[in-house]
Amino acid sequence: MRKFLVIALFAVFLLISGAFAENKTCEVKINLKWQYNETVNPTIDIKADNESLNFNKYMENNTSLIVRFQGDIQKPFLITIKAPGYQPVTRNFVVDQSGKAVLSVNMNAKESYIIGREITKRASKFLDFKNSDNILVITTAGHVKYKNETTEDAIEGILNELGNSVSFGRGNILLLRKTALDTLDFAFITKKGKNITMAYFRNASFSPVYIGTISENMSMKEYSKLCNSLGKDIAFSIASIANAWALGVSADILREAAFHGHLCAGTICGYAMVETLLKYYPPKGGAMGEGVSYIVLGVPGGSDDDVFVYSMDATPGKRAYIGYNTTNDPNIVGFIRWDSNNKKGTLIVMKYDVKELAEEFKKIYGLNIKEDTPIELKFNSWLVKKLINNPESLVKILYAFDNLTEEQVNYLAGGTSGRTVQSAHGLDMSYILNQTNLVNATPENFMQKKGNLTYDQLKTIGLEAARLAVDIFKQCGINVEKDNLNFLVLTSAGYARLNGQDTSPMWDGIYDILGSRLSRRTLLPVHSALWSPIWFTFILKDGKYNSSILGKIGGFGKFKFNITKDDNLLFAIQIVYDPEKGLVVINDTKGPIYDIGPGWNYTNPSVSKIFKNWNSVITISNGWSYEPPFDMLMVYLFHNHICPGVSPSYLITNYIFQNFPRGKDEKYIYITTTDYCKDDGILLLLGVSPGAGTYYNLRLSDNDTQSPSINGGNMEGILIIWNEKLNIGKAVIITFKWPQFYPGTNSLKAYIDWYKGKDPKGVASPYILTKETEKYITGDELSVILKGSKYLSSGNVLKFIMELPNRQLSDLISVLPISYPTQVTRPTNVSTLISHVITGSSIFTRIIPYISGLGIPIHESISGISGPSGKVGGEIGARGAAQAAGAAGKAYEITPVSKGIGKPGIPFAGIIAVIILIALIAAGYLLRRPEK
Ligand SMILES: [Zn+2]
Ligand SMILES: [Zn+2]
Missing domain, CATH: 3.30.1330 (60s Ribosomal Protein L30; Chain: A;)
Structure with missing residues (x-):
C-alpha cells in the first residue's frame, strides 16, 4: 500500500527510497484468534530481506485479515502483527507457487490489559453499570509500573470492556498521578440519582477492598469505614474527585485534580485565580523564553500552585514556576506577565483565604469543616458552585504593579528566559513592596463569553478535523486506516479551552474516525495553557529517506545528527480550529502534507515557518517514532516538547x-x-x-x-x-x-x-x-x-x-527533642543532653546567628500580608503539603504544628522550639532588610 500509492502531486514522493523488484502478487490470509472479543484493526508490517514491503490489507471480519503485496515467491517473508493491549506477534512464512499462504495466529493479551479487562468485569457485577446514570473510573494505570512494565494497557482493557460509556473525551477516565513504585489501583464509581457508589481494587487484585458509598452525603460512620479500607489520603483523593465529577465539574479540572492527587479548596480557588487573572491581566505581548506567558512565583504547599503548573502550562522545567517558602502563607501567589518585546512586566499578587471561606460556609450551613470528614466534601461542592457562578468571590487581588524591570524579574525569578541570570528570590514581598518604580497596574475587564457547546458539538469538531485529514491523505494517494499504531495525532485540545469550555470531547471525535487515543500512544495531548489556540497535527510514520538524504545532517529541535536508514519519514497535516472560520488547513505551496521527519529541512523547509507549535510538533512526533517508554512519553507531553x-x-x-x-x-x-x-x-x-x-x-x-x-x-x-x-x-x-x-x-x-x-x-x-x-x-x-x-x-x-554533621538516624531521634536552647520548658528526660547542644554542635551554628540577641517577639507576618501572627495551623486548607516543623502529613494553612503535638516520638517542647525558631528567622530577616 505504501510507496506506489503516494502519487506524484505529493512532492516528497521523489525522496522515498526503495527499488521496485520484479515481483509477483502474493496474498496471505491471517486467521486471528483473539484472547478477548476485539473489533480492532491490527497494524501489520511485512518484510523481505529486512526491507518493509508495500501491501494492501482487508479485514474480512474481526478474525480474518487478507494482505496482498508484491514479493519474490522464492524468499521467506516476515510479518509482524500488533494491536493495542496485545503482545506483538512476528512470524516467518513462505507462499506457495500461486503466491498464497494462510496463517493462524493466536493474539495474546498483555498482562496489564487482562487486569484492566477482568477488574472492569468484576466491578460491573458489583456496581451494576447497566442501570447507572454514569460511570467514572479513576486509576493509577499509566503512571505506575506493574512487574516492571508500564501500565497503559490496563487503561485499554478498561475502555474496551466498557465500550462507549467511558472515554478520555468524556472525562470519566482519570489517571491519578503516582510514581512507578506505587500500586496498580482502580476505583470504579457509579452515579445513580443522588447515590455515588464505588468499588476499589488495590494492587491489581480482582477482589475489591471497598464497595459502598462515597457520596458527600455519607454519614461520619460511613466515611470512617471508607478511610479504614483505603487509608485517609486515598479516601479523600477518590471521594473528592468523584463528588466533583458528580456535580458536573469540567473534565479539565478533574484531570488537574488527578494530577494534583485530589480535588480540594486549593484546586478550586486556584482555578478562580486563573480566571480572575485572565479577566483583568490577560496574556499580552511577546511570550517568554520557552513560550510561556506568565512566570508564577509560588509558595509550595498550597494546592493552587498545581493549578498554575497544569492549566497555565507554567511548568518549572520551562522556568515558569519558581517557589519556596518565602512567606508563611502557601495560598499567596505572584504572577509576572513579562513582555519580552518591550522588556516591561506586570506583577499581580493574589491570595485566597480558606479560613474566611470556611467561616462563610459555616454561617450558611452551620457546619464546621474538619479534615477527614464528609463535611470537607460538602465544602468543596459549595466552593465549586462559587467557582462556576462567581470565581472572583473566592480570591483577592492584593497588588497589581506595572513597570516591572528586567532587573526586578531577574531578582525574583532568576531570569526572564531559559537562562538563569542570578539565584531567584521567589515571592519576596518585602523586596517587592520596597521598589519605588512600581505603579499600580490598570486592570482590563476582559469578559470572555462562556461557550455552551454540548459534548456532541465539541466532539464533532474533532471528528470533522480527523475526517478532513483522512480526505487530504486520500487525495494524495494515502489510505489512512483506523487503529493504525503508526498514525499519530497531536493536539492542544483537552488543555486549550474554547470560549472557556473544556475541549476534550474533541478527542472522542478523533477516536471515532481514527481509533487514536492516549492509551494506544496514538493521540497525544500536548500540554498547553488554557487560553492557547486549538490545533491538530495528523502524522503518518511511513517510509525511509532515500540515498540523496541519508548521511546528511538532519534533526529536530535541538537534536542534530546524521540521518540513517532507521529514521522515518513522518507525513504531517496540521489543522487549526478557528472559532470564527472553523477548521483551517495549514498550507503553503508545498503542502498540505509535509514531511516532518529528521530530513524535513531537505524535503520542505518552509514547514517550520507555517506549522503552529512547530517545536512541540516536530520534537514529539520524532521522539514518539522511536518508541520511548510510556512514562517518558508522558513527560515529553507534560513538558510540551522534547529537548x-x-x-x-x-x-x-x-x-x-x-x-x-x-x-x-x-x-x-x-x-x-x-x-x-x-x-x-x-x-x-x-x-x-x-x-x-x-x-x-x-x-x-x-x-x-x-x-x-x-x-x-x-x-x-x-x-x-x-x-x-x-x-x-x-x-x-x-x-x-x-x-x-x-x-x-x-x-x-x-x-x-x-x-x-x-x-x-x-x-x-x-x-x-x-x-x-x-x-x-x-x-x-x-x-x-x-x-x-x-x-x-x-x-x-x-x-x-x-x-551538616554526619549523624545516624538514632542520633536524630534522641537529639530532636532538645533541638533549641531556648526558654521553652523541656521534658526532664532530655535535659542531660542540653548542655551538649548549647556547647556547640555544628548543627546549630548556621541558625543561631540569626536568633541570638534579637529579643524580638514572635511574629511571622511579612509586610502584613500573611495574616495574623502566631498561626499554628487552621482546620482547613491546602491538603497534602510537605511540612517542615513537626508536621503531620496533611497540612493546613500556615504551619500545621498543632497536628504534631502529642504524636508519639515528637515531644511538645521540640515543636514549640521549632515554631519559635521559624518566627525568629523570619523576624530576623525583616530586621536585617533595611541595611541593604
Ligand atoms: Zn490539594
Ligand atoms: Zn525543554
Missing part, C-alpha cells in the same frame, strides 16, 4: 528509585537547584509537585551548583526522603554530569536506549549520576532548607547540607 534538557529526568528518577527507594511512612520531596527542562520530568516521574508541597524550586545560579567532587558536574537538586512518622529525613544532593556524544550521533535515540536499559551507540563519555552527599536531617533543618538560601550565612542551601 536535551528534559532527557536526564528519567535517568535521575531511576537513579533515585534504585538507590533511595521509599520505605513505609516515607515520602519524596525534591528541591531543585538547577532549574531547567528536566524538572518537568522529575515532577511527573517522582510524583512530586509544588501544590502537594513536595517540590520546591530555588533556581540557583550556576556558580552555586558546581559539583565539588565531579569535574564538570552540577548539583542538580536535593532529594529528601522524609519519614512522616519520625519527622526525620534524609537529604541527598544529586549530582549529574552530562554525557558527550560523537558528532553525528542521534542523542535522543541514545537517551531512549538508556531508558530501556540498552547500551546506546555513539557515546563518547557516558553520563554520571551520583550523590554529592547524604545526610540525615531534622524537621527544623528541613524548614531552613525550604526557606531557601537567603536565611543562611553561607548563602547556599547546598553548602548548608554539606556542612
Whole structure:
C-alpha cells in the first residue's frame, strides 16, 4: 500500500527510497484468534530481506485479515502483527507457487490489559453499570509500573470492556498521578440519582477492598469505614474527585485534580485565580523564553500552585514556576506577565483565604469543616458552585504593579528566559513592596463569553478535523486506516479551552474516525495553557529517506545528527480550529502534507515557518517514532516538547528509585537547584509537585551548583526522603554530569536506549549520576532548607547540607527533642543532653546567628500580608503539603504544628522550639532588610 500509492502531486514522493523488484502478487490470509472479543484493526508490517514491503490489507471480519503485496515467491517473508493491549506477534512464512499462504495466529493479551479487562468485569457485577446514570473510573494505570512494565494497557482493557460509556473525551477516565513504585489501583464509581457508589481494587487484585458509598452525603460512620479500607489520603483523593465529577465539574479540572492527587479548596480557588487573572491581566505581548506567558512565583504547599503548573502550562522545567517558602502563607501567589518585546512586566499578587471561606460556609450551613470528614466534601461542592457562578468571590487581588524591570524579574525569578541570570528570590514581598518604580497596574475587564457547546458539538469538531485529514491523505494517494499504531495525532485540545469550555470531547471525535487515543500512544495531548489556540497535527510514520538524504545532517529541535536508514519519514497535516472560520488547513505551496521527519529541512523547509507549535510538533512526533517508554512519553507531553534538557529526568528518577527507594511512612520531596527542562520530568516521574508541597524550586545560579567532587558536574537538586512518622529525613544532593556524544550521533535515540536499559551507540563519555552527599536531617533543618538560601550565612542551601554533621538516624531521634536552647520548658528526660547542644554542635551554628540577641517577639507576618501572627495551623486548607516543623502529613494553612503535638516520638517542647525558631528567622530577616 505504501510507496506506489503516494502519487506524484505529493512532492516528497521523489525522496522515498526503495527499488521496485520484479515481483509477483502474493496474498496471505491471517486467521486471528483473539484472547478477548476485539473489533480492532491490527497494524501489520511485512518484510523481505529486512526491507518493509508495500501491501494492501482487508479485514474480512474481526478474525480474518487478507494482505496482498508484491514479493519474490522464492524468499521467506516476515510479518509482524500488533494491536493495542496485545503482545506483538512476528512470524516467518513462505507462499506457495500461486503466491498464497494462510496463517493462524493466536493474539495474546498483555498482562496489564487482562487486569484492566477482568477488574472492569468484576466491578460491573458489583456496581451494576447497566442501570447507572454514569460511570467514572479513576486509576493509577499509566503512571505506575506493574512487574516492571508500564501500565497503559490496563487503561485499554478498561475502555474496551466498557465500550462507549467511558472515554478520555468524556472525562470519566482519570489517571491519578503516582510514581512507578506505587500500586496498580482502580476505583470504579457509579452515579445513580443522588447515590455515588464505588468499588476499589488495590494492587491489581480482582477482589475489591471497598464497595459502598462515597457520596458527600455519607454519614461520619460511613466515611470512617471508607478511610479504614483505603487509608485517609486515598479516601479523600477518590471521594473528592468523584463528588466533583458528580456535580458536573469540567473534565479539565478533574484531570488537574488527578494530577494534583485530589480535588480540594486549593484546586478550586486556584482555578478562580486563573480566571480572575485572565479577566483583568490577560496574556499580552511577546511570550517568554520557552513560550510561556506568565512566570508564577509560588509558595509550595498550597494546592493552587498545581493549578498554575497544569492549566497555565507554567511548568518549572520551562522556568515558569519558581517557589519556596518565602512567606508563611502557601495560598499567596505572584504572577509576572513579562513582555519580552518591550522588556516591561506586570506583577499581580493574589491570595485566597480558606479560613474566611470556611467561616462563610459555616454561617450558611452551620457546619464546621474538619479534615477527614464528609463535611470537607460538602465544602468543596459549595466552593465549586462559587467557582462556576462567581470565581472572583473566592480570591483577592492584593497588588497589581506595572513597570516591572528586567532587573526586578531577574531578582525574583532568576531570569526572564531559559537562562538563569542570578539565584531567584521567589515571592519576596518585602523586596517587592520596597521598589519605588512600581505603579499600580490598570486592570482590563476582559469578559470572555462562556461557550455552551454540548459534548456532541465539541466532539464533532474533532471528528470533522480527523475526517478532513483522512480526505487530504486520500487525495494524495494515502489510505489512512483506523487503529493504525503508526498514525499519530497531536493536539492542544483537552488543555486549550474554547470560549472557556473544556475541549476534550474533541478527542472522542478523533477516536471515532481514527481509533487514536492516549492509551494506544496514538493521540497525544500536548500540554498547553488554557487560553492557547486549538490545533491538530495528523502524522503518518511511513517510509525511509532515500540515498540523496541519508548521511546528511538532519534533526529536530535541538537534536542534530546524521540521518540513517532507521529514521522515518513522518507525513504531517496540521489543522487549526478557528472559532470564527472553523477548521483551517495549514498550507503553503508545498503542502498540505509535509514531511516532518529528521530530513524535513531537505524535503520542505518552509514547514517550520507555517506549522503552529512547530517545536512541540516536530520534537514529539520524532521522539514518539522511536518508541520511548510510556512514562517518558508522558513527560515529553507534560513538558510540551522534547529537548536535551528534559532527557536526564528519567535517568535521575531511576537513579533515585534504585538507590533511595521509599520505605513505609516515607515520602519524596525534591528541591531543585538547577532549574531547567528536566524538572518537568522529575515532577511527573517522582510524583512530586509544588501544590502537594513536595517540590520546591530555588533556581540557583550556576556558580552555586558546581559539583565539588565531579569535574564538570552540577548539583542538580536535593532529594529528601522524609519519614512522616519520625519527622526525620534524609537529604541527598544529586549530582549529574552530562554525557558527550560523537558528532553525528542521534542523542535522543541514545537517551531512549538508556531508558530501556540498552547500551546506546555513539557515546563518547557516558553520563554520571551520583550523590554529592547524604545526610540525615531534622524537621527544623528541613524548614531552613525550604526557606531557601537567603536565611543562611553561607548563602547556599547546598553548602548548608554539606556542612551538616554526619549523624545516624538514632542520633536524630534522641537529639530532636532538645533541638533549641531556648526558654521553652523541656521534658526532664532530655535535659542531660542540653548542655551538649548549647556547647556547640555544628548543627546549630548556621541558625543561631540569626536568633541570638534579637529579643524580638514572635511574629511571622511579612509586610502584613500573611495574616495574623502566631498561626499554628487552621482546620482547613491546602491538603497534602510537605511540612517542615513537626508536621503531620496533611497540612493546613500556615504551619500545621498543632497536628504534631502529642504524636508519639515528637515531644511538645521540640515543636514549640521549632515554631519559635521559624518566627525568629523570619523576624530576623525583616530586621536585617533595611541595611541593604
Ligand atoms: Zn490539594
Ligand atoms: Zn525543554
